Amino acid sequence: MKNIEKLFTKKNSSMITILKKMDQANDFSLPRGIILVVDKDNKLLGTITDGDIRRAFKNKNKVLSAQDIMNNNPLTFPHDVKHKDIIDELPKKLKTRKNSSRKFLSNLILVKNNIPQRIINYYELYQNLEINDKAVTVVGLGYVGITLSLALADVGLKVFGYDNNKRKINRLREGDIDIHEIGLDRLLKEHINKSFIPANTLKDTADIFIICVSTPIEEDSNKNFSTNLVFIKDAVTNISKKMSKGSLIILRSTVPIGLTRTEIIPLIEKVSSLKCGIDFSVSFAPERTIEGMAMKELRDLPQIIGGYDQESFEKTSRIFSKLASTIIKVESIEAAEMIKLMNNSFRDYVFAFANNLSLIAYDHNIDINQAIKSANKGYPRNPIPYPSPGVGGACLTKDPYIFSSILKSSRNDVFRLSRSINISMHKHVVESILDQIKKRNIKFKDFKLLICGLAFKGDPETGDLRNSSSVEIYKMLIEKNIKAFGYDHIVKKREIENENINYYDIKKGMKRFDAILFLNNHIKNLRLDIQKLIRQMNDFPVFYDGWSQFSKDEILQIKKCTYMSLSSVKNSLDS
Numbered sequence: 176m177k178n179i180e181k182l183f184t185k186k187n188s189s190m191i192t193i194l195k196k197m198d199q200a201n202d203f204s205l206p207r208g209i210i211l212v213v214d215k216d217n218k219l220l221g222t223i224t225d226g227d228i229r230r231a232f233k234n235k236n237k238v239l240s241a242q243d244i245m246n247n248n249p250l251t252f253p254h255d256v257k258h259k260d261i262i263d264e265l266p267k268k269l270k271t272r273k274n275s276s277r278k279f280l281s282n283l284i285l286v287k288n289n290i291p292q293r294i295i296n297y298y299e300l301y302q303n304l305e306i307n308d309k310a311v312t313v314v315g316l317g318y319v320g321i322t323l324s325l326a327l328a329d330v331g332l333k334v335f336g337y338d339n340n341k342r343k344i345n346r347l348r349e350g351d352i353d354i355h356e357i358g359l360d361r362l363l364k365e366h367i368n369k370s371f372i373p374a375n376t377l378k379d380t381a382d383i384f385i386i387c388v389s390t391p392i393e394e395d396s397n398k399n400f401s402t403n404l405v406f407i408k409d410a411v412t413n414i415s416k417k418m419s420k421g422s423l424i425i426l427r428s429t430v431p432i433g434l435t436r437t438e439i440i441p442l443i444e445k446v447s448s449l450k451c452g453i454d455f456s457v458s459f460a461p462e463r464t465i466e467g468m469a470m471k472e473l474r475d476l477p478q479i480i481g482g483y484d485q486e487s488f489e490k491t492s493r494i495f496s497k498l499a500s501t502i503i504k505v506e507s508i509e510a511a512e513m514i515k516l517m518n519n520s521f522r523d524y525v526f527a528f529a530n531n532l533s534l535i536a537y538d539h540n541i542d543i544n545q546a547i548k549s550a551n552k553g554y555p556r557n558p559i560p561y562p563s564p565g566v567g568g569a570c571l572t573k574d575p576y577i578f579s580s581i582l583k584s585s586r587n588d589v590f591r592l593s594r595s596i597n598i599s600m601h602k603h604v605v606e607s608i609l610d611q612i613k614k615r616n617i618k619f620k621d622f623k624l625l626i627c628g629l630a631f632k633g634d635p636e637t638g639d640l641r642n643s644s645s646v647e648i649y650k651m652l653i654e655k656n657i658k659a660f661g662y663d664h665i666v667k668k669r670e671i672e673n674e675n676i677n678y679y680d681i682k683k684g685m686k687r688f689d690a691i692l693f694l695n696n697h698i699k700n701l702r703l704d705i706q707k708l709i710r711q712m713n714d715f716p717v718f719y720d721g722w723s724q725f726s727k728d729e730i731l732q733i734k735k736c737t738y739m740s741l742s743s744v745k746n747s748l749d750s
């Protein structure tokens with residue numbers, strides 16, 4: 176629970192301190208009416224509720240400090256306890272309290288090493304009981320659907336997964352998954368066919384459906400973009416045939432603003448003959464986790480929810496509050512749809528700014544990372560991000576196009592501009608490599624290089640090759656007949672070869688190579704013996720440091736070596 180320490184007080188705190196903290200709880204989205212008394216290590220000593228304060232006033236207690244009025248035997252549970260276990264254990268715990276105790280035990284404190292982490296009350300427990308009885312069906316078991324399904328299964332829900340890809344379902348049933356996410360494998364093995372049941376048909380009855388199917392973006396011959404809605408409409412049609420009165424449908428797939436209200440709800444109503452807001456509920460709750468840390472962020476990130484009505488919001492909130500401690504209610508479904516697009520498009524936009532700077536710096540042979548570092552140092556406003564060989568991933572690169580596709584034609588299209596700057600980085604990398612080859616008087620077909628880091632990013636690490644800048648750059652180099660090879664610390668040889676990339680294992684050394692390009696920022700790049708690898712290479716080796724991870728000066732100590740970053744090219748003094 177974020178800011179929970181704002182409720183901490185010491186046992187000698189005065190009444191005015193306690194009352195002030197209670198009063199300010201709302202400002203930090205914390206429960207009102209409870210203060211946690213802790214020792215110097217923040218370990219829980221007791222609780223003070225508004226009831227304790229009333230009783231103190233009633234008894235005209237003059238010695239009004241925390242230790243005089245606190246309940247020093249509060250109800251605590253381990254922070255990672257399942258709510259069902261709390262409910263099973265609660266009667267026992269309550270019995271141990273003396274019946275005569277007048278301390279109000281309506282708040283349960285979840286602790287880690289006896290340090291409070293979260294406060295829950297009986298209402299939350301009751302809501303969870305209700306939710307635990309419901310059948311949740313996650314529709315679409317790709318990256319978003321599978322991570323969410325297993326996170327929900329892990330907090331005690333029974334989750335049915337539905338995907339129309341039979342192969343995927345068969346693999347999942349065997350506990351096999353090709354998504355690289357910390358903790359995902361373990362959760363799949365733990366919950367598969369128990370609390371997580373994947374199938375390639377929709378269950379006949381379900382109360383809650385969460386839609387996580389693909390919504391790819393497409394470009395037509397006039398270079399206009401639109402979102403392909405075939406998958407989401409197919410999923411919605413199927414759900415509408417199975418749902419019943421009281422169902423809740425949550426959209427988690429990314430969609431253009433307005434789609435849920437103008438197309439999805441009417442489609443559900445038409446197929447099901449039920450009425451939204453009367454017979455069923457709808458909400459939009461976007462997925463915002465970062466690949467590589469999804470399981471952590473599903474618990475840590477605030478969950479944005481836009482409901483069709485208050486009931487839709489509340490029902491959705493009950494599900495997501497099982498995962499996340501902060502739920503953000505937004506004014507409408509449309510606001511939630513927009514927020515998803517905003518977060519990703521903003522990142523693409525600021526990265527485009529940094530990338531554009533690197534292009535300008537290249538013209539002047541300025542080390543842009545050093546320049547940005549200096550610009551940001553001690554400057555307290557909007558730090559400039561660092562540039563990269565391109566912005567990748569399935570989601571980040573798509574959302575600006577969705578914005579662009581719904582933008583009125585009279586408006587400036589900053590989204591598309593950002594995209595085109597970020598894409599232009601691929602050409603920039605390729606052209607600067609070609610320049611080096613030309614300078615060496617080597618034919619393109621005789622120039623052998625290795626790209627290290629094919630996944631679309633290295634930190635947090637992922638094995639996802641979708642919209643990877645490295646893969647794009649590889650293809651452009653191959654088109655120029657360059658002898659290009661690829662290696663990745665995470666992506667397996669089989670998957671690399673499936674992408675039609677010539678695999679080469681960097682562990683075999685770099686003999687007979689002319690260049691090595693580091694195009695993602697994986698931490699393991701830094702564990703390689705770079706000096707040794709470069710020394711094994713042909714004369715006049717090219718070292719391309721796409722993320723400025725390495726020490727330029729160290730590389731340049733190697734004879735006849737060229738160090739390249741996005742913005743600068745430097746040769747060893749003895750080149």
Ligand SMILES: NC(=O)c1ccc[n+]([C@@H]2O[C@H](COP(=O)([O-])OP(=O)(O)OC[C@H]3O[C@@H](n4cnc5c(N)ncnc54)[C@H](O)[C@@H]3O)[C@@H](O)[C@H]2O)c1
Binds near residue numbers: 338
């Ligand atoms: N990957 C991300 O990081 C990310 C992050 C946030 C949001 N999103 C959004 O979430 C949605 C899903 O993304 P993803 O990366 O998981 O996509 P994905 O392509 O990995 O997975 C989609 C899954 O849906 C299944 N599917 C397609 N149509 C179906 C149907 N009619 N019925 C049942 N299953 C169907 C596919 O077989 C596939 O397994 C997209 O809208 C995407 O933009 C993705």
